[in-house]
Amino acid sequence: MAGLLGQFANPKLIIVLLISTMIVQLGNASISPIISLYIKELMHNAGPVALVAGIIAALPGLSNILAAPRLGDYGDKHGSGKVLIAGYLFAVVMYFPQGFVTSVVLLGVLRFAIGISDGALFPTIQTLLTKNSPASATSAIFSWNQSFQALGNMFGGLLGGLLGGIFNYNVVFISTAALLLINFIILWFTEPSLRRG
Numbered sequence: 001m002a003g004l005l006g007q008f009a010n011p012k013l014i015i016v017l018l019i020s021t022m023i024v025q026l027g028n029a030s031i032s033p034i035i036s037l038y039i040k041e042l043m044h045n046a047g048p049v050a051l052v053a054g055i056i057a058a059l060p061g062l063s064n065i066l067a068a069p070r071l072g073d074y075g076d077k078h079g080s081g082k083v084l085i086a087g088y089l090f091a092v093v094m095y096f097p098q099g100f101v102t103s104v105v106l107l108g109v110l111r112f113a114i115g116i117s118d119g120a121l122f123p124t125i126q127t128l129l130t131k132n133s134p135a136s137a138t139s140a141i142f143s144w145n146q147s148f149q150a151l152g153n154m155f156g157g158l159l160g161g162l163l164g165g166i167f168n169y170n171v172v173f174i175s176t177a178a179l180l181l182i183n184f185i186i187l188w189f190t191e192p193s194l195r196r197g
Helices: 013-033 036-044 048-078 080-099 104-133 136-168 168-188 194-197
Strands: none
Touching: 013 080, 013 104, 013 136, 013 168, 036 048, 036 104, 048 080, 048 104, 080 104, 080 168, 080 194, 104 136, 136 168, 168 194
16 A cells, blocks of 8 residues: 555545545444334334335435436536535534434435435545546555445444444434544545645
8 A cells, every 4th residue: 555655646635535435434334234223213113114214225325316416517617625525514414413313204304315425425535536646546546445435334334233232323323423523624634625626
């Protein structure tokens, strides 16, 4: 990795972006172990729990499909950094209240919104990696990005299961919001260039 980073004009930005990929995916994956159980709890173990859980699990994917192309177009015209910063703030604002909902309908609305933030974050991180990578390292940096995403999957599942087991399910959503907020603060202060787009 050290040899690879030597090819970049701004290796610090590359590291921050790779870690950001991991944290965003960690947030998504941390919800997976507990979402069905959380829905079961909200529905008081009555009604079509499995069906409702399946629908709510699918909502982020639907909103991602709708939002990602539009957000990508906006980023091309107005700056990828703006989309990235807005995506983080939106994700934090949408994750936090999921830990306090009392109905599956509200949870569904908030999960739908998470797909929009994913549509902002993942493509924009990849765009910034591409823009800041020399042509000779494009394939390598995408491979590393995929590896960091896989790390997020692994650690997210473990973290979600651990927190959900030790505490209440709502702690998983609150901790995810906190992690994304920390990631946002790191980006804001370490890479001020992102504020300019």
